[in-house]
Amino acid sequence: MTDTTYPPYPTRPSPLHALLLAGAVPLFLGGLLSDISYYATYQIQWSNFAAWLIAGALVFCGFALLFALINLIRAAHKGGRPTVYFLLLLVTFALGLVNAFEHAKDAWAVMPSGLVLSVIVTVLSVIAAFTGLGGLRAGGAR
Amino acid sequence: MKRLYPLTALTMALLLSACGSESDSTQARGPDPKMPDPQRGLLPSMKIAEPVAWGDQKPTVPDGYSVTAIATDLKIPRQTLVLPNGDILVAEGRGGSAAKLKPKDVIASYIKAEGNTKVKGGNRLTLLRDADGDGVYELNTVFAENLNAPYGLAYANGKIYVANQDALVRFDYADGQTKATAAPTTITELPSQINHHWTKSLAISEDARFLYVGIGSNSNVTERGMEVELDRARVWQIDAQTGAHKPYATGLRNPTAMKVQPGTGQLWTVVNERDELGPDLVPDYLTSVREGAFYGWPYSYWGQNVDTRAQPQNPDKVASAIKPDYSLGSHVAALGVDFSIPAMGDKFANGVFVGQHGSWNRDNPVGYKVVFVPFNNGRPAGDPVDFATGFRGNDGKTRGRPVGVTVDPRGALIIADDLSNTVWRVTRNK
Numbered sequence: 001m002t003d004t005t006y007p008p009y010p011t012r013p014s015p016l017h018a019l020l021l022a023g024a025v026p027l028f029l030g031g032l033l034s035d036i037s038y039y040a041t042y043q044i045q046w047s048n049f050a051a052w053l054i055a056g057a058l059v060f061c062g063f064a065l066l067f068a069l070i071n072l073i074r075a076a077h078k079g080g081r082p083t084v085y086f087l088l089l090l091v092t093f094a095l096g097l098v099n100a101f102e103h104a105k106d107a108w109a110v111m112p113s114g115l116v117l118s119v120i121v122t123v124l125s126v127i128a129a130f131t132g133l134g135g136l137r138a139g140g141a142r
Numbered sequence: 143m144k145r146l147y148p149l150t151a152l153t154m155a156l157l158l159s160a161c162g163s164e165s166d167s168t169q170a171r172g173p174d175p176k177m178p179d180p181q182r183g184l185l186p187s188m189k190i191a192e193p194v195a196w197g198d199q200k201p202t203v204p205d206g207y208s209v210t211a212i213a214t215d216l217k218i219p220r221q222t223l224v225l226p227n228g229d230i231l232v233a234e235g236r237g238g239s240a241a242k243l244k245p246k247d248v249i250a251s252y253i254k255a256e257g258n259t260k261v262k263g264g265n266r267l268t269l270l271r272d273a274d275g276d277g278v279y280e281l282n283t284v285f286a287e288n289l290n291a292p293y294g295l296a297y298a299n300g301k302i303y304v305a306n307q308d309a310l311v312r313f314d315y316a317d318g319q320t321k322a323t324a325a326p327t328t329i330t331e332l333p334s335q336i337n338h339h340w341t342k343s344l345a346i347s348e349d350a351r352f353l354y355v356g357i358g359s360n361s362n363v364t365e366r367g368m369e370v371e372l373d374r375a376r377v378w379q380i381d382a383q384t385g386a387h388k389p390y391a392t393g394l395r396n397p398t399a400m401k402v403q404p405g406t407g408q409l410w411t412v413v414n415e416r417d418e419l420g421p422d423l424v425p426d427y428l429t430s431v432r433e434g435a436f437y438g439w440p441y442s443y444w445g446q447n448v449d450t451r452a453q454p455q456n457p458d459k460v461a462s463a464i465k466p467d468y469s470l471g472s473h474v475a476a477l478g479v480d481f482s483i484p485a486m487g488d489k490f491a492n493g494v495f496v497g498q499h500g501s502w503n504r505d506n507p508v509g510y511k512v513v514f515v516p517f518n519n520g521r522p523a524g525d526p527v528d529f530a531t532g533f534r535g536n537d538g539k540t541r542g543r544p545v546g547v548t549v550d551p552r553g554a555l556i557i558a559d560d561l562s563n564t565v566w567r568v569t570r571n572k
Contacts, residue, residue, distance in 0.1 A: 052245065
């Protein structure tokens with residue numbers, strides 16, 4: 001395997017792609033922290049914050065997913081990181097969407113499922129961002 | 143990487159199950175309804191009335207009865223009042239200023255609005271008169287305007303009482319008057335912050351000393367925080383002279399209509415219970431209102447059935463909660479109640495009429511009709527009987543949504559319909 005078989009452009013995240021991908025992380029994280037605060041205090045405003053932060057994260061994550069998909073389609077070599085990255089982001093988005101629906105429940109009905117999902121989705125988003133940014137910047141799969 | 147596929151499949155399964163159908167079950171009605179386990183999919187069930195015009199159609203009423211539209215093109219009629227001379231007052235308006243706190247609120251309010259009228263609320267009282275008694279209300283005139291979402295109406299001793307969404311007010315009235323002579327006098331302010339449930343229902347005691355105002359909760363089940371529930375979900379007893387109030391009964395989530403029972407002086411109300419616990423929870427109910435009693439909201443429903451969504455819980459309050467008298471069925475959205483009289487005919491002589499606006503949180507819609515709950519010895523006795531139906535047709539289209547029901551002493555039932563902006567009058571054929 002040689003690097004020359006992989007054109008650099010399909011796998012290198014554009015600045016916008018990188019911004020969307022990385023931007024989803026603090027939004028999901030903010031949702032998680034808000035969930036923890038609601039869990040600890042019963043103060044409903046934290047739950048409102050969590051719902052909006054997760055919704056915002058899904059916008060970022062959703063557009064990043066679109067970029068990831070296009071990159072994957074355009075990639076000459078579809079195995080390895082581009083696929084892993086795309087699938088990681090897809091699962092992050094899907095579980096994030098489930099989490100958004102969880103957060104649409106009234107008052108304490110969000111708990112504890114919303115908090116558990118927020119933990120999972122936040123961790124997934126970090127892994128997806130590392131895979132997408134770190135792995136792709138090297139110019140493709142090794 | 144392979145491990146990711148089951149996860150994705152699980153997600154898809156979750157999403158699909160949320161769209162799945164819930165079993166159609168008979169709604170528990172009467173004094174002792176069975177409480178199924180709470181259930182809630184990933185998405186709440188939302189089945190919204192698809193509005194269409196009545197056209198040539200009319201509500202369906204029992205054999206031997208006729209129905210006529212006595213006023214159309216109103217501006218969201220809610221409750222009606224029959225004055226001593228037979229004139230009918232109609233309260234028109236739409237209130238509430240609840241902020242959208244979550245993404246869900248933005249989406250849900252848009253969907254729910256699809257099932258409501260697009261007309262702007264009139265914030266007024268319209269007077270209808272049938273001078274010659276032929277059943278045609280030839281006079282249709284504005285009695286008072288510039289009110290703030292008027293809803294509850296009552297009359298006694300030359301005074302018309304109106305419960306606006308923010309204040310209880312009084313008009314002086316002389317028989318035959320068609321227009322208010324002056325701006326109303328405020329008796330007392332009413333809790334109006336947010337006004338998630340904005341309708342202020344109103345009843346008056348037989349001696350006209352006390353007014354009872356029903357004040358709905360500021361949330362489904364505390365999702366706007368407990369702080370905004372101060373003075374909400376309760377009935378106030380208000381001194382008609384001084385405006386002084388005290389909580390008469392609490393824990394009533396949304397007491398949307400009230401009446402004092404003729405003869406006994408007992409206050410009765412219909413209450414809309416909470417949503418998003420499944421198609422057969424929680425039953426909306428008809429109950430006599432016991433002074434000082436706590437009816438559960440938000441901590442529990444139908445007695446001691448704990449609602450875990452309200453946190454922190456309050457076991458003492460749950461223990462003190464009493465059961466209502468009579469289940470009307472979950473999600474029917476009872477918005478009108480009145481006691482019948484013998485002039486309504488033998489089958490409907492003793493009992494109450496209940497206007498049901500109809501459900502949104504149920505895959506198999508319920509309500510969208512006026513029912514009659516028979517009474518015996520002053521208490522509900524037996525299953526509800528349909529009195530006016532056809533508001534939601536078998537074609538799945540919705541032509542009207544009943545709100546207030548008022549018994550006209552001349553032997554007629556007045557039904558306000560806030561979807562088609564019509565007032566219907568059901569009479570017994572001579």
